[in-house]
């Protein structure tokens with residue numbers, strides 16, 4: 543599903559050049575639940591942003607679902623992101639003026655799905671994640687964990703081929719984190735959803751099929767948990 547070959551990402555800061563990634567190669571299969579871990583500054587978010595087409599590598603090649611993404615122009619890249627990828631961020635990024643239902647179908651509307659279809663998908667995904675009784679609530683009427691579950695529903699509504707999550711539990715207490723991670727695991731198992739998640743909490747590894755550890759912009763460990 544994902545092939546990354548020798549990815550580098552440098553930031554030219556004038557006097558210094560920051561080497562955020564120094565040559566990262568990996569392959570991720572369909573249906574894997576991957577944790578990207580490592581110390582602060584090791585390059586986790588940079589790698590997630592490159593794989594999720596939110597940023598471009600300085601060098602290297604990324605192939606997503608058989609498509610060499612270098613061949614996409616800007617319009618095609620945007621379309622690929624909207625139609626085929628999903629994202630969950632640590633700050634939930636819900637639109638405060640909108641209800642739960644509206645937040646979930648917002649991305650479908652932007653993607654150009656028909657009204658009937660996005661409404662049906664919204665109900666079915668909110669039912670699946672246990673928030674169908676919160677359709678008309680605004681974000682300030684929900685707990686942090688509930689807000690993150692709404693953000694997951696929004697990312698999942700169009701059945702993305704790959705779901706990217708950047709520290710989705712960073713602002714949650716451990717009980718809410720568990721609820722959110724349980725939901726990711728459920729989606730991964732029941733829908734064979736490929737998930738790539740950045741995390742810095744060791745206990746999250748129990749949820750991942752495979753853990754990739756970065757240090758100073760390089761992979762220092764990549765293995766199944768039993769390895």
Ligand SMILES: Nc1ncnc2c1ncn2[C@@H]1O[C@H](COP(=O)(O)OP(=O)(O)OP(=O)(O)O)[C@@H](O)[C@H]1O
Nearest residue numbers: 553560561562581582583584585586587588589742
């Ligand atoms: N836009 C940027 N401009 C300059 N340097 C950057 C930029 N983004 C990231 N970096 C640098 O690249 C390196 C990797 O950053 P990155 O955010 O990927 O690390 P991380 O492992 O996700 O860290 P954290 O766990 O703290 O979020 C760091 O040294 C960081 O300072």
